[in-house]
Amino acid sequence: MDIASWLVSTVSRALAFGVPLLWGTLGEIYAERAGVVNLGVEGMMILGAFTAFAVTQSTGQPGFGLLCAAAIGGIAALVHAFMTVTLRANQYVSGLALSMFGLGLAGLLGRGWEGKPLGNPLPTLTIPGLSKIPVLGAMLFQDQTILTYLGIFLAFLLWLLLFRTRWGVAIRSVGENPGTADALGINVTLVRYLCVVFGGVLAGVGGGYLSVAYRPSWTEGMTAGMGWIVIALTIFASWDPLQAIWGAFFFGALYHLSYRLQTYLSPELLKLMPYLFAIVVLAASGFGTARHRRRAPGALGVPYVRGER
Amino acid sequence: MKRIGPFVLERKLHPSRATVFGISVLSVVVALLVAAPVFAGYGVSPWKAYEAIGRGIFGSWPSFSEVLRRAIPLILCGVGLTLAFRAQFWNIGAEGQLLAGAVAATGVALFLPVPDGLKLPLMFLFGFLAGAIWGLIPALLRVKLGVNDVISTLMLNYVMAYIVEWLVHGPWKGPTMRGFAYTDAFPLSARLSYLPATRVHWLTLVLGVVLAFIVAFVLARTKLGYEIRVVGQNPDAARYAGISFTAVLSLVMIISGGLAGLAGVGEVAGIHWRLRSPSHISMNYGYTAIIVAWLARGSPVAAIFTALLFGLIFAAGDYMKTVLGLPFQITGVFNGLILFFLIGFDLLMFWRVRFAQKEKVWTSQAGS
Numbered sequence: 001m002d003i004a005s006w007l008v009s010t011v012s013r014a015l016a017f018g019v020p021l022l023w024g025t026l027g028e029i030y031a032e033r034a035g036v037v038n039l040g041v042e043g044m045m046i047l048g049a050f051t052a053f054a055v056t057q058s059t060g061q062p063g064f065g066l067l068c069a070a071a072i073g074g075i076a077a078l079v080h081a082f083m084t085v086t087l088r089a090n091q092y093v094s095g096l097a098l099s100m101f102g103l104g105l106a107g108l109l110g111r112g113w114e115g116k117p118l119g120n121p122l123p124t125l126t127i128p129g130l131s132k133i134p135v136l137g138a139m140l141f142q143d144q145t146i147l148t149y150l151g152i153f154l155a156f157l158l159w160l161l162l163f164r165t166r167w168g169v170a171i172r173s174v175g176e177n178p179g180t181a182d183a184l185g186i187n188v189t190l191v192r193y194l195c196v197v198f199g200g201v202l203a204g205v206g207g208g209y210l211s212v213a214y215r216p217s218w219t220e221g222m223t224a225g226m227g228w229i230v231i232a233l234t235i236f237a238s239w240d241p242l243q244a245i246w247g248a249f250f251f252g253a254l255y256h257l258s259y260r261l262q263t264y265l266s267p268e269l270l271k272l273m274p275y276l277f278a279i280v281v282l283a284a285s286g287f288g289t290a291r292h293r294r295r296a297p298g299a300l301g302v303p304y305v306r307g308e309r
Numbered sequence: 310m311k312r313i314g315p316f317v318l319e320r321k322l323h324p325s326r327a328t329v330f331g332i333s334v335l336s337v338v339v340a341l342l343v344a345a346p347v348f349a350g351y352g353v354s355p356w357k358a359y360e361a362i363g364r365g366i367f368g369s370w371p372s373f374s375e376v377l378r379r380a381i382p383l384i385l386c387g388v389g390l391t392l393a394f395r396a397q398f399w400n401i402g403a404e405g406q407l408l409a410g411a412v413a414a415t416g417v418a419l420f421l422p423v424p425d426g427l428k429l430p431l432m433f434l435f436g437f438l439a440g441a442i443w444g445l446i447p448a449l450l451r452v453k454l455g456v457n458d459v460i461s462t463l464m465l466n467y468v469m470a471y472i473v474e475w476l477v478h479g480p481w482k483g484p485t486m487r488g489f490a491y492t493d494a495f496p497l498s499a500r501l502s503y504l505p506a507t508r509v510h511w512l513t514l515v516l517g518v519v520l521a522f523i524v525a526f527v528l529a530r531t532k533l534g535y536e537i538r539v540v541g542q543n544p545d546a547a548r549y550a551g552i553s554f555t556a557v558l559s560l561v562m563i564i565s566g567g568l569a570g571l572a573g574v575g576e577v578a579g580i581h582w583r584l585r586s587p588s589h590i591s592m593n594y595g596y597t598a599i600i601v602a603w604l605a606r607g608s609p610v611a612a613i614f615t616a617l618l619f620g621l622i623f624a625a626g627d628y629m630k631t632v633l634g635l636p637f638q639i640t641g642v643f644n645g646l647i648l649f650f651l652i653g654f655d656l657l658m659f660w661r662v663r664f665a666q667k668e669k670v671w672t673s674q675a676g677s
Contacts, residue, residue, distance in 0.1 A: 039459065043645075079649070089652035092399060092459060093603060097648035100596065104641025108347070111636055220638075225467050232460045268475035275467035278460065279450070286454030 004135065010253070010260060011139040015148055016214060018252025020045065020206035020223075022151045024230035025237060025244040026158055027202030031077075033162065033239055034195035035175035035299040039095025040080050041203050042227025043102020044073045048207030050106040053218040054113060056211075062122040066147075066208045073204020074197045076102060081196040085189055088303035099227065107220045114218060121216035122147070122209075145213045147205070154202075158241040171195060175297035178304040188304050203227070225275065232278040236285065239297065251277070317663055324658045332658050333604055336650035337618070343650075344643055351635055358633060362625045365632060374507035375627065377514065378580075380620030382407065382572035382594040384517035387601030387612040388524050389568035395528065395607050396561045397541040402447060402462030403569040404595025405469035406440040408587055410570025411577045412473060413439035415481070415492055415584040418499035418577075425498035429578065432499060433516075436574030437567040443469060444566015448558045466595070470587040477584055492584040501579040510579030513571070517613075520568060524609040537561060569595060593641070597623075600648045619644075 024041050031038045038044075048069035056065030076098060083094040127141040162168040173181040174191045182188050210226075211218050229251055237243035254277055258270040345355035366372055386403040393400035413435040417423075423431060447461035476492070483493035501510035528534040536557050539547045547554070576590050577583065584590070597619050604618070605611035626640035 083649065083653055087653050087656050089655060093599075093648065093652050096401070096596075096599060097645050097652070099645075100641055100648065101645025104638050104643075104645055107638035108636055108642060111638070225463075228460065228463045228467075232457075232464070235457060235460070266475055266479055268471050268478055271474075272468045272471035275464040275471075278464050279456065279468075282456045282460065283450055283454045286450075286456055 008135060008138045010256060012143055013256040013260075014249055014253035015140065016144060016252070017255045018249035019145075019148050019151055020209045020214070020226055021230060021233060021251050022155065022244060022248035023147070023202045023206035023209065024227065025233040025248055026151070026155055026241055027199035027206075028230055028234045029199075029237065029239050029241055029244060030158065030162075030171070030195045030202075031199035032234055032300055033175045033297055034171050034192045035178060035297055035302065035304070036081070036084055036192055036196050037091045037095060037231075037301050038077065038080050038098075038196060038199055039092055039231060040076065040098025040102065040200075040227075041095075041230045042223055042225065043099035044076045044200050044203040045102075045207030045210070045223045045227045045230075046106040046221070047076055047102045048073045048204030049211040049222055050110045050113075050207075050218060051204070052208030053118060053211035054109075056120060057113065057116070057118060060120045062120060062212045065212050066122070066205055069204040069208030070201045071204070073200040073202070073207065075200070077197045077200020077203070078193075080200070081193045084303065085192045085196070088305065091301050091303075103221065110218055110220055114220065116217065118212060118216035118218075122213040125149075145209070147209050147213060152245060155241045155245050162241065172297070175299055178299050178302075182304070182306060192304075203230070206230075229274060229278055232282060235296070236278075236281055315664055319661045319663065321659055321661050328658055329606060332654050333606075333651065336654045337647055339650050339654075340643060340646040343646055344639075347639060347642060348635070353633055353635065358629070358635075361633065362628055365628050366621065366624055371506050372624075372628075374504065374509050375624040376617065376620040377509045378507065378620070379623035380616045381510065381514050381517060381575055381579075382592075383598055383601050383616035383619050383623075384521065384613055385513070385572035385575070386569045386595055386598030387605065387616045388517065388521045388609045389565035390598050390602035391605055391607050391609045391612050392524055392528065392537070392561055393565040394602055395541045396537045396558060397544070398448065398451070398558055398561055398565075399459045400444065400447070400462050400562065400565050401459055401599065402444065402465050402566070402595070403572075403598045404591050404593070405462070405466035406443045406566040406569035407573040407576070407591050407595050408466075408469045408473050409439040409443040409566075410436035410573030411584060411590050412469075412476065412573075413570065414499075414574040414577050415476075415495075418495040419481070419493060425496075428496070428498045429501070429512075432578055433571060433574050436570045438570070440570015440573065441563040441567035444562040444569070445559055448562035449555075452555045452558055470591075473584065473587040473590070477586065481584060483583070486583075490586055495578065495582045499578060500582055501575070503579075508580065510575055513575030513579055516571060516575075517616075520571075521609045521613050524564070524568075528609065533557070533560060569598075592623075597644055600644055600651070603648065604651060 024045060028038060028041055051072045052065040052069035055068045056062045080094055080098050083089045084091045122145045124143045124145055131137040131141040162171065170186045171191055174186060174188050178188045207223060210222055233244060233247045237247045251274055254274040258273050261270055348355040348358045386407060390400055390403060414432040417432045417435050418428060443465060447458050450456035450461050451458045477490040481492045483491050485493055501512050503509055504511050536552045539552060540554060540557050581590060601612055601615045601619055604615040622640055622643055626637050629635040629639060630637045
């Protein structure tokens with residue numbers, strides 16, 4: 001294979017692998033911007049993956065499968081929101097519980113579905129016109145599903161919402177200083193619930209993408225730690241939806257290369273690459289001034305009780 | 310105080326031990342109730358299932374000993390995690406630290422030419438060191454570079470799991486183990502002995518219990534323990550008092566990771582006698598230990614007992630798989646549910662409900 005076609009297929013696959021990371025990260029950014037860490041992404045993604053697969057296999061409708069995955073992700077996140085916002089439980093522990101529960105439940109329910117290929121996966125698109133551009137066309141405008149473009153579009157939309165609208169100000173102020181937001185008449189509880197559930201919806205779609213589009217099949221634990229990478233990406237992207245785009249595709253490339261380079265290096269060592277890189281990237285951003293710019297929302301992880309400091 | 314109908318909610322700052330214990334038991338019981346439909350889904354009556362499990366496990370010493378065997382790694386990892394959580398260091402990495410210990414022990418058992426009598430002591434020593442190093446990395450990353458501890462410890466789990474995969478598929482693959490991704494079996498001098506008629510490698514068990522008491526002593530009675538508690542409860546005060554975060558968190562994670570490393574030594578030297586696929590060695594012990602430590606409310610000695618509880622849940626999972634034909638994933642669902650209810654009921658612990666007295670009808674506003 002010559003260099004050009006190698007590069008084309010690598011970029012194209014990196015883009016495809018980055019999609020679940022992008023959706024998950026966009027959701028987590030919104031939850032954390034409102035002040036709630038959700039470590040349950042891995043659990044929500046795997047539940048989404050299983051739901052999308054089971055529904056698509058039963059109904060033949062991948063779109064409906066993804067919709068159900070979104071709903072399940074949202075419901076799972078609702079549990080987390082209830083735990084952390086209403087009951088003011090520890091956000092880290094509640095998220096971990098959600099991940100354990102999700103992985104267990106998806107594994108339990110998915111036993112009968114294991115190993116069967118999906119008859120009717122999400123179709124890939126060929127964009128008319130654009131796909132004819134030499135090199136770039138094959139890289140970016142062929143063999144992608146609608147979720148690739150929808151994800152990027154969503155990133156821009158969510159950036160606008162967060163930084164250019166009153167709603168965005170409300171979300172950010174709830175995450176920065178809920179006491180002040182409350183005094184200004186913003187319903188802190190409602191905003192937090194909405195953002196956490198929205199995050200779960202996106203994580204559910206991200207998981208569903210894995211089982212109905214990227215690798216149309218169901219295997220237990222098929223999210224393989226992507227949910228945790230999402231948490232790292234959220235920090236790496238400085239809680240900014242636009243930065244999440246290239247972060248997600250960078251890690252998509254790493255995941256893809258860990259399969260691609262197996263002819264040169266042992267597959268086990270390659271597979272640890274994305275996880276090692278997640279640490280390296282976060283460590284590198286700890287040097288110098290970058291750390292200052294990357295400041296987390298002020299009230300991240302802190303439950304809000306009116307009248308308490 | 311908050312009034313709801315005829316009741317008043319009052320804030321309690323220091324719940325009694327009995328309340329804490331009662332609520333912990335309650336959360337486990339409610340989790341078991343909520344999980345009951347899962348059995349029904351598999352066509353097994355939940356009550357019959359619980360009864361069968363109870364009878365199966367408590368019926369004979371060999372089957373009950375499985376609870377002890379499963380509790381051993383949970384005690385070691387759990388005690389280490391109580392220490393880390395007391396310092397507010399989120400060590401989610403016991404799984405990887407356990408595997409690091411297993412790798413080091415395997416290296417000593419198979420490749421280090423030492424007299425037979427020194428094999429096991431050196432395996433425990435190097436296992437502790439390997440776990441400690443794997444735990445120290447995230448501590449230094451957090452103190453020096455501000456890397457989030459949840460992420461770094463989690464990622465290192467995956468890194469270590471793939472290192473183990475690589476070792477058993479590649480350089481350490483046993484020449485006598487054709488086709489299987491195993492190392493060669495350990496020599497007899499590198500295997501731990503069992504209590505009669507069981508698979509309880511008692512040396513590791515004793516080690517875990519003794520270390521639990523030592524860690525409890527360190528926490529309660531030494532300067533280091535005091536500093537750990539201050540760092541965890543009030544980081545600002547710790548900073549003003551000139552406590553070195555680098556020193557305290559490094560030591561905490563050396564101990565926490567080291568204990569998980571010892572658990573890994575126990576698993577390879579006591580159960581498997583070889584290194585093999587990481588999921589067979591760590592078995593989610595490292596993640597379950599998080600619940601063990603949380604249920605123990607940061608007390609290392611209490612972690613012995615909560616580890617026994619989860620040893621029971623693991624043993625019940627094995628029993629359900631072999632006897633009732635239920636999938637082992639049930640234990641994962643159980644564990645998640647228990648953790649959910651545990652933190653959900655936390656609120657109950659700090660609030661007391663009682664009837665409102667007539668004279669103070671409207672005492673509004675929460676506050677503390």
